[in-house]
Amino acid sequence: MKGRMYLALDFPGWKEAKDFIDTHHFQGVPVKVGMELFYREGPQLIENLKQDGHNVFLDLKLHDIPTTVMKAMENIAKLDVDMVTIHALGGSDMIKKAKDGLLSGAADRAPKLIAVTMLTSADASVMNNELHIPGSVEAHTIHLAQMAHQSGADGVVCSVREAQQIKDCCGSSLLAVTPGIRLRGSSVDDQKRPATPREARMNGSDVLVLGRTVRDASDPVVAYENVKEEWNNGAL
Numbered sequence: 001m002k003g004r005m006y007l008a009l010d011f012p013g014w015k016e017a018k019d020f021i022d023t024h025h026f027q028g029v030p031v032k033v034g035m036e037l038f039y040r041e042g043p044q045l046i047e048n049l050k051q052d053g054h055n056v057f058l059d060l061k062l063h064d065i066p067t068t069v070m071k072a073m074e075n076i077a078k079l080d081v082d083m084v085t086i087h088a089l090g091g092s093d094m095i096k097k098a099k100d101g102l103l104s105g106a107a108d109r110a111p112k113l114i115a116v117t118m119l120t121s122a123d124a125s126v127m128n129n130e131l132h133i134p135g136s137v138e139a140h141t142i143h144l145a146q147m148a149h150q151s152g153a154d155g156v157v158c159s160v161r162e163a164q165q166i167k168d169c170c171g172s173s174l175l176a177v178t179p180g181i182r183l184r185g186s187s188v189d190d191q192k193r194p195a196t197p198r199e200a201r202m203n204g205s206d207v208l209v210l211g212r213t214v215r216d217a218s219d220p221v222v223a224y225e226n227v228k229e230e231w232n233n234g235a236l
C-alpha cells in the first residue's frame, strides 16, 4: 500500500462517482469510499469498483462499543478492500476487537486496520476548547497513534504535519495515511492541517488521500498528475 494515492469518491451516488471516473479516465486508480457514497450504495458498490479494477480504501470511521465494532468488521472483512478505518478515540479494546473481527471475518487476506487519530479538520482550538483535550495537537496525535499501534492497528490517519514524528515513535511499518492534501493555490475548505504532496513526501507519509484538490480542480486529470509528480519526483 505504501506509495499509493487514493482518490476520494466523495459523491452522492454511484452514478456521479462513475461519471467522474469515466469522464477523467480514472479507470483502475485506487479509490477511497467514505460514508456519503457507502451509505447510499452499500456493499454492492465495492463489488462494482473491484470489478472495474480499483483498489478500495473503505473509510467508514467506526466508533462504537468493542463487540459491535468487531461484528461490523467481520462483515467488512468479506468485502476485499485494502484498508478500513476506525476512530482511535474508541480506545484500545475497541481497536483490538476490530482487528479480531477483520482476522476472523476474512476468507483470505484481511484488510489493513487504520485508526484515525485527530481529524485533519481539527486544530488546537477544537481540541483544547471544544473537546477539552489539553496539550498540542501533535502530542495528542502521537499518543493516539502509539496506543493504536500497540492495540494492533496497521496504520493511522494523521495530517502530514505529524507523520514523521509518528513514524519515529512507532516504526516505519506503521502506515501513515494522510488526507488534507492540497496543491498550492487550492482552497483548504474545512481542513485545518492541510499540506502539499511535496510536504507529504518530505514528512514520511505512506499513503495520500486526494479529495477536492483533484475533484474540484478546473482539470482534475492535470491536478492528479501534478500531485503524482510532486509526490513521486519531489517537484516543487
Ligand SMILES: O=c1ccn([C@@H]2O[C@H](COP(=O)(O)O)[C@@H](O)[C@H]2O)c(=O)[nH]1
Pocket (backbone or CB within 6 Å): 008, 010, 034, 059, 116, 118, 119, 120, 121, 157, 158, 179, 180, 181, 189, 191, 209, 210, 211, 212, 213
Ligand atoms: O482526518 C481525516 C480523516 C479522513 N478524511 C477524509 O479524507 C477526504 C479528504 O477530502 P478533501 O476533499 O481532500 O478535504 C475526505 O473524504 C475525508 O472524509 C479527512 O479529510 N481527514
